[in-house]
Amino acid sequence: MRKLKNTIKLEEFEMSFYNNSISLPLLIILFFINQEWEGVMNFSYWNDLGFQIVWWLGGILTMAISLSSFYAMNHAGPTAFAIVGSLNKLPLTILGFILFDLEVDYKNLVCITFTLLAGFLYSKAKLDEARNKK
Numbered sequence: 001m002r003k004l005k006n007t008i009k010l011e012e013f014e015m016s017f018y019n020n021s022i023s024l025p026l027l028i029i030l031f032f033i034n035q036e037w038e039g040v041m042n043f044s045y046w047n048d049l050g051f052q053i054v055w056w057l058g059g060i061l062t063m064a065i066s067l068s069s070f071y072a073m074n075h076a077g078p079t080a081f082a083i084v085g086s087l088n089k090l091p092l093t094i095l096g097f098i099l100f101d102l103e104v105d106y107k108n109l110v111c112i113t114f115t116l117l118a119g120f121l122y123s124k125a126k127l128d129e130a131r132n133k134k
Contacts, residue, residue: 012074016066079130083123089116 010018031037045051073081093112097104 012067012070015070016063019070020063020066079126082126085119087119087123089119 069081072084076084096102102108
C-alpha cells in the first residue's frame with residue numbers, strides 16, 4: 001500500500017476503498033464454497049428495521065475504522081501505527097474476557113501470551129528498522 005500510495009498519490013479514502021475492494025473476490029469465492037448463501041437467503045430478519053439500521057451502522061463504522069487507520073498511518077508513521085496496533089491487544093483481550101464472561105484457562109493464556117509476544121517482537125523489529133534507516 002505504501003508504494004501504491006507514493007506512486008499514485010492516493011488519499012486516505014481512496015486507500016481505504018482500494019484496500020477493502022481487494023478482499024471482495026476472495027470473500028465472494030468463500031461465500032459460495034462454504035455455502036453461506038443458503039443462510040443469507042433464509043435469514044428471517046432482512047425486513048426488520050432494527051436489523052437494517054444496525055447492519056448499515058456496522059458498515060459505516062467499519063469504513064470509519066479503515067479510514068482512521070490510514071489517516072493515523074499517514075500522520076503518525078507506520079512505525080508508531082505498528083506499535084499502537086500491537087499494544088492495543090492486551091486491553092482488548094481483558095475487555096473481551098470481562099464482557100463475554102469467559103473462563104481464563106491455560107490454553108487461553110498461552111495463546112494470548114504468544115500473540116502479545118509476537119506483537120512486541122514485531123514492534124521492536126519496526127523500531128530497529130526505523131533507527132537503522134536514520
